[in-house]
Amino acid sequence: MKRSVFLGTLAGAALLAGYASAATLDDVKARGVLNCGVNTGLTGFGAPDATGNYTGFDVAICKAVAAAVLGDASKVKYTPTTGETRFTALASGEVDMLARNSTWTYSRDNDLKLDFVAVNYYDGQGFMVKKDLGVASAKELDGATVCIQTGTTTELNLADFFKENNITYTPVTVADDAEAQRQYVAGACDAFTTDASGLAATRATLPDAENHIILPEIISKEPLGPVVRHGDNNWGDIVRWTFYALVAAEEMGITSANVEEVAGSTQNPEVKRLLGLEGDLGAMMGLDKDWGKRAIAASGNYGEIFAANIGESTPIGLARGLNALWTQGGLQYAPPFR
Template identity: 80%
Template sequence: MKKSVFFGALAATTLVSGLAAAATLDDIKARGELICGSNTGLTGFGAPDASGNWSGFDVDLCRAVAAVVLGDATKVKFVPTTGETRFTALQSGEVDLLVRNSTWTFSRDSELALDFVAVNYYDGQGFMVKKDLGVSSAKELDGATVCIQTGTTTELNLADFFKQNNISYQPVTVADDSEAQRQYLAGACDAYTTDASGLAASRATMPDADTHIILPEIISKEPLGPVVRHGDSAWGDVVRWTYYALLVAEEKGVTSANVEEVATSTADEEVKRLLGVSGDMGAKMGLDNDAFKRAIAAVGNYGEIFSRNIGEGTAINLARGLNALWTQGGLQYAPPFR
């Protein structure tokens, strides 16, 4: 009997917590604002300007979700989070959604009770050093001091890499990218390690960028993506399919400039469903049928977002690489809108 009472109480508690978590979409609609956990300031990915206006690759995904849910891409409050505070902010309900170069791992998916709903950037960990250090490989960093953010996968990968190569290092722990860059430029560490995209973003803001090199080794897999809480699959679906809508739009040639014209002229049945012309795709998620069309109109397709914020020709100057569409040899692939 005691066992039955215990499991009955546990089931009731689980049900209540699940119902509470599932209210995220309704809460956002009632509030009229999406609260998005962001980076503290990573150029190209998520950073405010002097007037507090946020822009970047990750920022645009938050804005796309706001356009889908609220009909207005500007209805987003950005909450800066560090490597140590980001997941707590999401777990506690301080933010509705976390989009700030966070790596999908087994332990984060299970132990932290979080759901990574997609991969918006395939990355890997690298190292940056000053040219005058005289090294051309991370394997030459024996005895080096290395700036590393706490609470990140890079911290663990760093330890693994040096152990596997039988070399030593001295960690210099920092809270975020900005502090890492300051410490590195001040000479507090010989090398700075983080995701290769983050290194490129940091180098782009340095006054003497040409005197710094990113070493060739990529020592890990870092699938980065948007995160929601466990127990809220309806909200996770909204975020997931907003992202996939941006991918399908690029694949089909739908852009922020032509989306309205395409919606009235296309003969492509998948595009019709994507843009709300047929299929009631939005209604199936508690959204307007033209919700995904609004997102594309507001921020563009995935390729536009990439090119505008971090692509070749920007200060970050990243090639698409693994983040090219599957039709172009990359890993970005969306399930069908059907």
């Protein structure tokens, strides 16, 4: 009898091991909540507001996916992750997707077994310094102490940049943006380096923003985008096309305000397909017809999300630049919905 109990345990364990890689879509639907990995706090991109609700440019993607899959943009459980913990949280299944300014690189895509499904922000690494330091270019930072977030691509870019320019620096490695900001403000480092968008966000939260400048050098390419686990293509497609639905919506002039109106009046076949009035695009991904409409209604199209969280009318004040639509000289380009 003892033996059978033991064998039973073994068999159970083997089954458990097998269950680990079930389809994410089914898990999310069964759970009724989307687990989304976000930043611990980067104003504009992903940070809790005064009432504790997460808002931001990256967070809006979580909301759009939740709206598309579950039909309710509020059914998201936000898990704050640091640069160190984010990929482990995703790989272990703690979160279903990451929407947390993470740079798409070759080794992350292949070696870490992740899938970057799209680029929601084309960024580059920059430096912020205090104005009274009297520095106008990153190349003048010879011998400076630089605050840097550990576990990031910026850490490696920084080493490369200083090496390439034959200058030296002292690194101060910190775990997250908040700590980096504290050290930078306290003067523990001369310069703070991270993605230029992150610098703008950090600068916006400083009480004396006018005393800090972002140096003109952009020393790297940082395509930031949502990430899913490698191997579950269906789930990857859902996140990818939810994002592209937002971009396409901007191209087609569909906003959160007029989405119902457009749905009622449009004669454009592609708009009809996107909004589920024609064809069965949703079913191809295992979703219902209205997924696109709900995703757009959640926080608006790509342009609306940009303007509301990080655009020029916000304290962060980022220009669209590379992130304008391709029709306006930018790189945001949604593949056709057909």
